[in-house]
Amino acid sequence: MKQNPVFRVVAKILFAPIIMFGLYVQFHGDFGPGGGFQAGVIIAAAFILHALVFGLQAGRQIISARVNLWMMVLGVTIYGAVGIVSMAKGGLFLDYTALTGSVGSGQHIGILVVEFGVGLTVTSVMLALFHAFAGFVEDRAK
Numbered sequence: 001m002k003q004n005p006v007f008r009v010v011a012k013i014l015f016a017p018i019i020m021f022g023l024y025v026q027f028h029g030d031f032g033p034g035g036g037f038q039a040g041v042i043i044a045a046a047f048i049l050h051a052l053v054f055g056l057q058a059g060r061q062i063i064s065a066r067v068n069l070w071m072m073v074l075g076v077t078i079y080g081a082v083g084i085v086s087m088a089k090g091g092l093f094l095d096y097t098a099l100t101g102s103v104g105s106g107q108h109i110g111i112l113v114v115e116f117g118v119g120l121t122v123t124s125v126m127l128a129l130f131h132a133f134a135g136f137v138e139d140r141a142k
Contacts, residue, residue, distance in 0.1 A: 004053075012051040012055050018046035024118050027112070036115035040122025048121075048130050056134055065131070068124050075121030 026039035033042025039040075051059025084092040091098025 006052045008077070011049055015046050015050055018049070019043055022046065022119075026115065036118025036120075037122050039115075040104060040119040041126060043119070044123045044126035044130070047127055050133070051130070058129065060131065063127060065128075068131075070129050071120055071124035072128070075117045075119070078117030078120065079114055082110055082117070 007071060020038045022042035022045075024040055026036065047059060050062065082096075082099070086095045086098045087093055091099040094110070094114065097103050099110050100106040107112040
């Protein structure tokens with residue numbers, strides 16, 4: 001696919017809108033359908049499309065394996081930190097009301113932060129799985 005100009009142009013045009021749609025799903029998730037998991041898969045799909053069209057090395061130049069690992073760690077840490085902060089403020093694990101003391105604002109802030117952590121984790125895990133399997137197939141083809 002690297003040599004096909006149609007695929008290259010379409011991938012360049014669609015890359016940013018796919019990410020923007022993923023961010024919309026991410027931050028609209030507390031008001032309607034969507035959230036961290038769906039957004040993570042959509043955002044990962046943009047990077048996977050890029051790697052499929054331009055090659056695995058080009059995909060790894062955008063997000064290296066090291067950065068991807070740190071994204072996984074950060075996503076899980078954000079998720080867990082919200083629960084720990086809730087417990088430190090006298091609530092249960094992931095009791096969002098304990099974050100601010102108010103049901104409305106606590107729920108809103110808590111779910112946004114947790115869903116961001118989930119989205120970051122899902123994006124990075126999907127990319128890691130893609131690169132693991134694609135790299136395996138690439139190595140077997142040699």
